[in-house]
Amino acid sequence: MSAIEIKKGVYWVGAVDWDIRNFHGPSYHTQKGTTYNAYLVIDEKVTLIDLVDLHFVDDMINNIKEIIDPSLIDYVVVNHVEPDHSGAFPKLMEYIPEAKVFCTKNGKEGMLHYYFGDYNYETVKTGDKLNIGEKTLEFIEAPMLHWPDSMFTYIKEVALLMPNDAFGQHLASSHRFDDENDLCEVMEEAKKYYANILMPFNPLVLKKIQEIQKMGLEFDMIAPSHGIIWRTDPGKIVEKYLSWSQNETKRKAVVVYDTMWNSTQLMAKAIVDGLISEGIETKLYRASKSDVNDIMTEVLDAKAVLIASSTINNTMLPHLAYLLEEMMGLKPKKKIGAAFGSYGWGKGAVKNIEKKMKETGIELVKEGLEIKYVPTEADLKTCFEYGKEIGKMIE
Structure with a gap:
């Protein structure tokens, strides 16, 4: 891909x-x-903001x-x-060994650990400004x-x-801007990105957006480090964040199961029917045939999470164990849930699923x-009623 001017004097060079x-x-x-977005600002001081892999x-x-000749770059913002x-940093610095490198205090520490060289670092904090000619860069930790x-x-x-990893998506495209792409696809990838990377930091995300709003920063374009650039209505992605x-949720449930001989699958489908009968938007996934990132994307705005497994070796099937470990790390909040499953001569899966769900912070609302x-x-009717009862609890 060739360089593209995204604002007057600002170019995508990723x-x-x-x-x-x-x-x-x-x-x-x-x-x-995905994309790795880097931005070149042409001014009295030529500045590169972010780099690539x-x-x-x-x-x-x-x-x-x-x-421009790369040797004419004066400043690099990491x-x-x-x-x-930052992977391209050492190679870039071969062109500009004397250039100033701007980053946070923690950023400098990280760069020294990764790249070792004696570069000209200058640390910045929230509110610091850097005049580069007609433009001024303002930094927000x-x-x-x-x-x-x-x-x-x-x-x-x-x-x-330019918020780096905030407001991004993993999406490769021949077009750089939101309005040049399928906006539904872009927003879905942004949701997936948030659910699988930023969800553990919800309180910090909220605090940072509120801080920016209080600072009165006005912008009509958001240029993240991955994916497309938001220029049509960047307020939409801010509203989503x-x-x-x-932790706002919808009248929605996510049911995830795995099964050995389809007994748990039959249960899951009956429970899903019960949820749907209460008007609940419901997503059903078989863990061994589904992408855990797609599942967590749906969990992000779901009120209820139901997890089910056949019992093997007194516990759950392995794909569900992996899902629950991911869920514990991503820390979804304000969820209700339940566990279910089939067994043969011995139980164990449901008990262990419930234990992990509690550790994740999901409120178990049904035995x-x-x-x-x-x-x-008769069992399937019980499952249907089980789904209906949980559906009634979803607001």
Whole structure:
């Protein structure tokens, strides 16, 4: 992809990664690829804000060369140290060894640990400003969104906010802006990104947005570090972040199960029918055939979470154990739930699921439902009523 001017004197010079399918190790599945967004600001002091992954350093350098000789860059702003945003740093600095590098105090510590070199670092904090000519960069610390070093950069003169990992999505596209893409797809990927990366930091996300609002920063474009750039109505994604960070939920349930010989599957379908009969939007997933990131995306705004498994070796099937570990790490709040499942000669799955759900913070509102071997018609009716009763509790 070539460089693109996104605001007067501000250029996207990043890279598109069409091939990546796993992010943060194996924990985030990026079926639609991603981008690494870097932004070049042409002014009296030429400034590069954010970088790209090491494997795409040549893409970034070539994009910069379309606009200016890389050796003419005066300043580098590192909003976030994570290697997908800073990996190209050492190679870039071969062109500009004397350039000033701006980051938070934690950012400097991280950069020293990753890249070791004796670079010209200058640490900044919220409210600090850097005049680069006609434009002024303002820095806003954003610790734990989603690393301790994270910060935002704001350019008042062009009403542009560059928040690095906030408001992003893992989405590769031949187009850079929201209105050039399928907005439903973009918003769904933004939701997935939030659910699987930022959900544990809900209170901090809410506090940071409220802080920015109090600062009176006006912007008509948000340029994150991954995915597309919000220019049509950036307020929409801010509103979504406010909703998600406050744990707002819908009349919605997510049912996740796994099964050995389909008995638990039969239970799950009957319970789903019961939920639907109460007008509850319901999503059903078989854990061994579903993407855990997709499941957590639906959990984000669901009021109820139901988890079910056949019993094996006195406990749950392994895909559900993995899901529950992920859920414990992501810390969804204000959820109600229940566990159910089938068993043969011995129980154990439901008990262990309930234990993990409690540790996650889900409020169990029904005693676990267990059925031996294959559910009868009467059992399935019990399951249907079980779903109806939980449906009535969902507001």
